[in-house]
Amino acid sequence: MYRWLLCWRYLRTRYIALASVVSVMLGVATLIIVNSVMDGFTTEMQERMHGILSDVVIETHSANGMPNHPVFEEKIRKIAGDDLVGLTTVVHVPAMVAIDHRGENITRQINLIGIDMDSYADVSDFSKYLLHPENREQISFALRESGYAPDREQFPESGWVHRRRMAQFKKRMREMQRQLELEQERNTRLREEIDQAAQAAVSGHGLVSAPAAEPSEELAADHGLAFPETPEQFASPVASESTTDALADTDGPSVNALATRPEDVARVFDAEQEQHAGIVLGISIGSTRYRNEVGDVTDYYYVQPGDDVQVTFPSAGSMPTALNEYFTVVDFYESKMSEYDATFAFVDIGVLQQFRGMQDAVSSIQLKLREGADLNAVRDRLRAEFPPEMMLQVNTWRDLQGALLAAVQMETTILNILLFLIIAVAGFGILATFFMIVVEKTKDIGILKSLGASGAGVASIFLGYGVLLGAFGAGVGAVAGLVFVANINSIAGALEAVTGQEVFDPTVYYFETIPTIVHPAMVVWVTLGAIMIAVMASVLPSIRAARMHPVEALRYE
Amino acid sequence: MSSVSEVRPRRRIPSEQDLQSGLPAYDMLEIARPVDTKPEGCLLEAKQLFKAYRKNRHEVPVLKGCDFQARAGEMTAILGQSGSGKSTLLHLLGTLDAPDAGEIYFGGERIDNLSRRRRDQFRNSKLGMIFQFYHLLPEVTAFQNVLLPMMIQEGFWGYVRKRKQIHERSRCLLERVGLSHRLHHRPRELSGGEMQRAAIARALVASPALLLADEPTGNLDRATGNQILQLLRELNHESKLTIVMVTHDEQIAQRCDATIRLADGRIQAEG
Numbered sequence: 044m045y046r047w048l049l050c051w052r053y054l055r056t057r058y059i060a061l062a063s064v065v066s067v068m069l070g071v072a073t074l075i076i077v078n079s080v081m082d083g084f085t086t087e088m089q090e091r092m093h094g095i096l097s098d099v100v101i102e103t104h105s106a107n108g109m110p111n112h113p114v115f116e117e118k119i120r121k122i123a124g125d126d127l128v129g130l131t132t133v134v135h136v137p138a139m140v141a142i143d144h145r146g147e148n149i150t151r152q153i154n155l156i157g158i159d160m161d162s163y164a165d166v167s168d169f170s171k172y173l174l175h176p177e178n179r180e181q182i183s184f185a186l187r188e189s190g191y192a193p194d195r196e197q198f199p200e201s202g203w204v205h206r207r208r209m210a211q212f213k214k215r216m217r218e219m220q221r222q223l224e225l226e227q228e229r230n231t232r233l234r235e236e237i238d239q240a241a242q243a244a245v246s247g248h249g250l251v252s253a254p255a256a257e258p259s260e261e262l263a264a265d266h267g268l269a270f271p272e273t274p275e276q277f278a279s280p281v282a283s284e285s286t287t288d289a290l291a292d293t294d295g296p297s298v299n300a301l302a303t304r305p306e307d308v309a310r311v312f313d314a315e316q317e318q319h320a321g322i323v324l325g326i327s328i329g330s331t332r333y334r335n336e337v338g339d340v341t342d343y344y345y346v347q348p349g350d351d352v353q354v355t356f357p358s359a360g361s362m363p364t365a366l367n368e369y370f371t372v373v374d375f376y377e378s379k380m381s382e383y384d385a386t387f388a389f390v391d392i393g394v395l396q397q398f399r400g401m402q403d404a405v406s407s408i409q410l411k412l413r414e415g416a417d418l419n420a421v422r423d424r425l426r427a428e429f430p431p432e433m434m435l436q437v438n439t440w441r442d443l444q445g446a447l448l449a450a451v452q453m454e455t456t457i458l459n460i461l462l463f464l465i466i467a468v469a470g471f472g473i474l475a476t477f478f479m480i481v482v483e484k485t486k487d488i489g490i491l492k493s494l495g496a497s498g499a500g501v502a503s504i505f506l507g508y509g510v511l512l513g514a515f516g517a518g519v520g521a522v523a524g525l526v527f528v529a530n531i532n533s534i535a536g537a538l539e540a541v542t543g544q545e546v547f548d549p550t551v552y553y554f555e556t557i558p559t560i561v562h563p564a565m566v567v568w569v570t571l572g573a574i575m576i577a578v579m580a581s582v583l584p585s586i587r588a589a590r591m592h593p594v595e596a597l598r599y600e
Numbered sequence: 601m602s603s604v605s606e607v608r609p610r611r612r613i614p615s616e617q618d619l620q621s622g623l624p625a626y627d628m629l630e631i632a633r634p635v636d637t638k639p640e641g642c643l644l645e646a647k648q649l650f651k652a653y654r655k656n657r658h659e660v661p662v663l664k665g666c667d668f669q670a671r672a673g674e675m676t677a678i679l680g681q682s683g684s685g686k687s688t689l690l691h692l693l694g695t696l697d698a699p700d701a702g703e704i705y706f707g708g709e710r711i712d713n714l715s716r717r718r719r720d721q722f723r724n725s726k727l728g729m730i731f732q733f734y735h736l737l738p739e740v741t742a743f744q745n746v747l748l749p750m751m752i753q754e755g756f757w758g759y760v761r762k763r764k765q766i767h768e769r770s771r772c773l774l775e776r777v778g779l780s781h782r783l784h785h786r787p788r789e790l791s792g793g794e795m796q797r798a799a800i801a802r803a804l805v806a807s808p809a810l811l812l813a814d815e816p817t818g819n820l821d822r823a824t825g826n827q828i829l830q831l832l833r834e835l836n837h838e839s840k841l842t843i844v845m846v847t848h849d850e851q852i853a854q855r856c857d858a859t860i861r862l863a864d865g866r867i868q869a870e871g
Contacts (some may be wrong), residue, residue: 044759045751162789490735492800493696494749495724497717593696597735 045491046500050507051478060508063476064516066469067573071520072527073562074462074569079528082456082565083558091380095170095387096440097131097409098418100426104434107359108134108404115408115429122424129165129411133158135396136406138356140388144345151328153388155356160184166411169389171358172378173323174198175348176386184321184391186373191348199347206349210314233594319351320394322370326377348372350427354388359401368398466573469516470580473509477584481505484584488588489596498589505585506578513577517570525561532556643672643842644693644810651688651703662688663699666867670810670858673840676832677853682864687814693844694729694812695719716810724753727805732793732815736787742798743783746770749806755854773801776833793824800831804841808835810836813845817852830857 092516103109112132120127134157142149154442157160159184170182174192177183186206192198199205246278329346346352350372357363370390377384396403412421418439429435441448488501527534535546535557546556631720646668652661667689670676680686690695693704695711704712711722722731737747750766751759759766777797787795796816803811813832817825829852835841845856853859861868 044756045748046756047756048740048744048751049737056739121725310848486735487737487739490737492720493694493723493729493735495720495722495727496752497720500752591612594691595697599732 044495046504046507049487050399050511053484053508054505054511056502059403060473060476060480061515062440062465063448063472063491064469064577066472067466067513067516067518067577068523069464070466070469071573072524072570073465074459075521075524076527076531077458077462078455078565078569079559079561080522080557081451081458081530082251082562085451085455086560087558088451091378092172092384092444092447093440095380095383096443097129097166097420098412098416099192099410099425100406100407100438100440100443101410101429102436102464104436105406106136106357106363108401109408109435110402110404112403112405112408118428119410119425122428123412123421126416126421127410128413129162131166131409131580132392133407133409134392134399134405136356136399138354138388139352140324140328141355142346142350143300143352146490146588152386153325153328153354154219154386155354155395155578156387156389158389159392166409168544170218171378175202175374178245178374182323183325183396184373186318186321186349186371191374197341199344200212201348204351205347206318207315209349213314214450218220235255261532273329278310280480298473305434306307308328313352318373320390321373321374322352323374323389324352324372325377325387327381327390329372334344334498346372346427348374354400360558366398366411373454379405388532410557431518461488463572466576473512473577473580476585477509479579480508481584481588483598484588485591488591489593489599492591492593493597501591502589504587505588506583509585510568510574511579512581513574516577517573521566521570525566527561528561616858641671641708642669644668644670645705646689646703647703649689649692649704650700651685651697654701661795662865663692663702666702666862666865667867668693668860670842670844672809672842673836674857675836675843675855676858676860677844678844678846678860678862679848679850679853682771682847683849684862686807686866687785687862690812690814690844690846691718691721694727695723700794724749725806726810728800728808728811728834730796730799730803730811730813730816732818734787734799734819736798736802738787740803741786742779742790742794743770744840745787745798746774746802749802749824753806770805771802773805774798775784777801791824792820796820796828797831800828800835804835809842811841811843813843815846817849817850820846825852862871 100114107114107195114130119130136155137180140153140154142151158169158252162184172178173179173182174195175187175190176193177187177190187202189200189202189204191201275464290297326342329352330342330344332340332342337339351369352372353367355365355367355369376387376389387531392405396405410421412418418441422437422439422442425437429437491501492498532547538544617735649663649666649668650661650741651663654658666685666689667714668678672701678686678689688697688761692699692712695704695714699712701708704724707727714722736742738747739747748761748769749768750770754762756764769784771780774780774797777800779794779797779801782790782794782798787798790798796836800816811832816832817828820828832843833843833855836843843856845852847853
């Protein structure tokens, strides 16, 4: 009982000791904050990666893919058994996309992924990262009328609305271009006629005079090479018979003009009515993110759903050749994992197989296992079934992202060690303070011993003191850390306002806010660890107090 | 300060509840607990005590074969010059230190070779000690200082269970030594005499048979010192409390029942 009484008394009367636990407090708070943020990042990232990558991937190294995949699928179903909840086949090839933007070409290196619309959603969270709400329900490679990304104010009007507008605009541009060319041609002819007439006059009369019967010369000189300004000018009867003939020849789409059968006419691609095969582009492929002059994060889109892009990819077969195909962008894919958003492009598996000439061969089979299934066990069983000689590789999503996950894990571990060292340093502060307190209390120790207190009893006063101080420091630190984590985004905002320095840059991380996850077990461990360090720091002074000789302690002045 | 002897603690009759609970009801007036004395009348006996201190590799002998006897119910004074070893003798008698050679008996039982644990218990329950510099804990009140030995004795749960009785006895004792008005004052708010009274109450709270006093009046003026001596005398008379007092003051020694003169680590004379 006297231990508690004195412990409490010392705590109440020695405020300087509280100063020694401030570092414990700060250490605990920092540990909790760092762990929460790191956990938030890691979990968010893993969830996304996992969602994108499916659980287990069986991949072939052959460019031609695996032609006999139904046999494999049968085997996999047998091996994985009840664990298997989803299976899909995928074709993926490295490719290049060329985006036409304001007459310039932007090329990007991409992973072209052919997916099976029906089963791909079973193994991956693919569709939930699409922008169009209907595509999120059921992915379709058909362009939607409009209504993309309803939650984004700045997203430009896309879909068929955009496509038609662009097609009409381009058509008009083409027409103007053609008329410009016609005008140039006509001007050239007029010039030639004039020259001929002039030559005839010179050779006939030996005199250069403007023939009054040629009003068209003046007109042509007026217009020069400029655009025709009014439609009437096209229709003006200035042109000679031969000119109008030439005009009639080149008017309208020449293919249609030449076509004699209706099916030939229909084959001509009309961008206003038709689309190419659909492609879903990773959002960073077709856009760039920047801060506008106000400081808001803004996306600029080079391409938007409804536009066409040209994709170059290798054909199957023993001598791969580059294939060029047009695709129509039907949606964007935004997983907020910058690596994926900048390289993934999805098309229909059938389309890709047909273009590449690989029949129904696929390059990988992706599996989704039931919740809680042992991925590594399934992977090992599959590995035994598909040895490396088959040029097949079986990996879990963790294996595929091993380097990144390991790096993040490593960072977390090192940060934890560093921060715990900070608390350990704080422990030495406590040690020093406690030694001072024990020295200061030497006489009290002597008194207690003369009253019959045991060495252990005296030691437990100081140990208890250490526990109380540690618990106080760790407790306050934990509360401070949790409060900080709960308000981390507003704190980051306030810091930005004060320092003018960006704390969390969404253009880099693709997260709008700082993700945090607080694991109660982590908080408990950190708190207990800090208390342990405080206790350990008070052990030595306590032993010293316990060993103190009562007579010498009583004599101490 | 009004006459100390007038302040009488009220006797608390154990209630029906106390009797039923089976807990030992502390007698609020019982100061000393009687102990068997062997040989006849001798409570504390030391035989041929040797003690030396080391100072910078030099051995400084303090006690050189010191014999000592204190009779039960008497006030014995140990008289000696500074450095004669009287404080060392008292520490040895109080088991705060162990002799290099020799034996110490308390009520016929040898106490100098007890285990550390038993010595702690002995100091706690059989022995009260007061010092020249009072040695009260500065952090807690006079009342809590008096509670301390009981807290040490009873442990946490024992203290919680007997809290009422222990508090009652402590209060009675503080009243008995004339400090009823200073219960909740810290030592630094008390005068020297009051501090020594509180120390006496603390020494007696566990009903010891023996009180060891190390120059209890050494730091007090003569009048206050006399009051303290008077108090000790009264306690000795009332409840046959055996007191062993170290002093260098002849006058004080004369007021005791027996005097032992210590010089050069040996007993010079008894009277």
